[in-house]
Amino acid sequence: MIDIKGFNGNLVIVFGRGSFNEFATILHKKFSDNPDLFRGSKVLFRGEGLSSLQHDEIIELQKLCLNYGMMLNNTMVNVEKTHKQDLFIYRNVRSGQKIRSEGSIVVWGDVHESAEISAADDIIVLGKLEGVVHAGCYGNRDSIVFALTLAPGQIRIADCFSRAPSDYQKRSVPEIAYLENDTICITEYSSRQKLARLNII
Structure with missing residues (x-):
């Protein structure tokens, strides 16, 4: 549902199929289990799952990253282009x-x-x-x-x-x-x- 990997100096979060609540729960657990691992990383959102989210839901997921000390490398995600x-x-x-x-x-x-x-x-x-x-x-x-x-x-x-x-x-x-x-x-x-x-x- 969500895959997180390092790529070209960025932390790429790839969203598969799922709902906003599922994505938020998974990310919160991953980040809270090892917060120091993610702090200071530049984050990119990618994947087909973004096309099923509302713009404000994507912003909420980005805020979650910010709360754990990450930096956004694509602060505004164009869902159509991502897809x-x-x-x-x-x-x-x-x-x-x-x-x-x-x-x-x-x-x-x-x-x-x-x-x-x-x-x-x-x-x-x-x-x-x-x-x-x-x-x-x-x-x-x-x-x-x-x-x-x-x-x-x-x-x-x-x-x-x-x-x-x-x-x-x-x-x-x-x-x-x-x-x-x-x-x-x-x-x-x-x-x-x-x-x-x-x-x-």
Whole structure:
């Protein structure tokens, strides 16, 4: 329901599904159990759960953080933007390039080896994926990675990661990577039904 993690010098609080009262109760317990751990931290609010809250409820959750000595790094949360900020790239992503999005990323081209892509939600590559990708980088475990040719150096989904084995055979068929029981699974894409969770496909 709530995941708290350190990221780029910030304390990122990721809200899953739940109500305001549930969020407030969980945060109060986490903070009160170890107040010194959180004091002085810069806090970011992220996650799909924010879209179900009223603006004044988000402010109350931010006040709770302030009461425990934290600092707000996004004092006004735009719920609509938090829920969806998709990035569309109409070119190849070259080696060494790093790209990040607060929503999903769709690449109309190839992602070359040693390129890095991170997205809060899904990563869709309409070409060959050979770089490093991190879907659900703020903790969204429902995120997926899809590519017409899936051959990455490393895949991360939320807090799980997997490297391609040394004997991995590249397949020129569309494939999807997703989380199941804390394991990244890869299956061949054979029907539109498998991408039903995506709003952008």
